[in-house]
Amino acid sequence: MPDFALLISPAAGAAYFADVREVALAEIAGLAGVEVGDIETRGGMEFLRLTCAETRITDLLRLSFAQGVFQIEEGKWAPVEGGAGFLLHEDFVSGEKYRGKTNEMLTRMLINLALQEADTGAAKPRLLDPMCGRGTSLFWAMRFGLSATGIEQDGAALNEIRRGLKKWTKLHRQKHKLVEGWVQKSNKKGVGKYLDFMAEGQVARVITGDTVNARDLVGRRPFDLLVTDIPYGVQHMGGADGARSPLATIEAAAPGWAACLAPGGVMAIAFNSYIPKRARMEAAFEGLDLQVLKRNVAHRMSESILRDVLLLRKNR
Known part of the structure; x- marks a missing residue:
């Protein structure tokens, strides 16, 4: 098989900070048929040496940290033409900036991990983000060619997402369709209201409601996939002591999340492993016919945040 060098994006540092190398190696480890070598530095840039069939190039370029691929022959490096095959414009995910937005590279990594571990046999996997915020994971899913649905408790989210989509589609003259309605009987709180965005054969739906009621x-x-980046102890106050932890919400939502997952489907949940601890997160999903998958992509964001990812596969 030919030898390649995968250029690690300098921007990956903004997502994974000092642990870029460790995260990169953990993410690529799930790609079958790829023999991973060393990371080397050339001209101030970092490259991951590897061997694989040329048919895996698209998969390599879909990795969250990938900037480009070079083929190595007789000591000469030549850039490989082609891309990751993503749909929609490249700034579809990154164009909107707002406080609290999930890092786009992290979301891309979560989707990759879930796809690598899923075993549902679906030709076109369906993705659910039960805490979708302003839709970063849903829009990445569309770029991957996945059908996506999100749940968000903030009633203002639909208006903000609609406004951002209208701005983006006008800027890029993107043909699209926006549809609104109710997934259940309307009420004063607006629970069950949805917004569908359709473009290039892909659909993303955002529903207003409580993640605990995900199944309904x-x-x-x-x-096939459940991907989410849970709040890092800011929005959810759990426990009688008022500790800033989303654990109480996760424990209440876990049965519904598991019920939404197909056999062989995978959850990829990003969380701050200081609050809650990883053992407490795993315990929240015990007894729900889920298997914990061991992939270490933990990376420190600050003194108070060590971001980790919990991977769970539903038994077949």
Whole structure:
């Protein structure tokens, strides 16, 4: 098999900080048929040496940290033409900037991990983000060619997402369709209201509601992937002591999340492993017919945040 060098994006430092190398190696480890070598530095840039079939190039370029690929022959490096095959414009995900937005590289990594570990046999996997915020994961899913649904408790989210999409589609003259409606009987709180965005054969739906009621909000058709970046102790106050932890919400939501997942489907949940501890996160999903998958992509964001990812696969 030919030898390649995968250029690690300098921007990956903004997502993974000092642990870029460790995260990169952990993410690529899930790609079958790829023999990973050393990381080397050339001209101030870092490259991951590897061997694989040329048919895996697209998969390599879909990795969150990938900037480009060079083929190595007789000591000469030549850039490989082609791309990751993503749909929609490249700034579809990164164009909107707002406080609290999930890092786009992190979301891309979560989707890659879930796709690598999923075993549902679906030709076009369906993704659910039960805490979708302003839709970063849903829009990345569309770029991957996945059908996506998100749940967000903030009633203002739909208006903000609609405004951002209208701005983006006008800027890029993107053909699209926006549809609004209710997934259940309307009420004063607006629970069950949805917004569908359709473009290039892909659909993303955002539903207003409580993630604890995920099963009722999204219907009975199961999802292949559940990907989410839970709040780092700011929005959810859990426990009688008022500690800033989303654990109480996760414990209440876990049965519904598991019920939404197809056999062989995978959850990829990013969280601050200081609050809650990883053992407490794993315990929240015990007894739900889920298997913990061991992939270490933990990376320190600050003194108070050590971001980790919990991977769970539903038994077949």
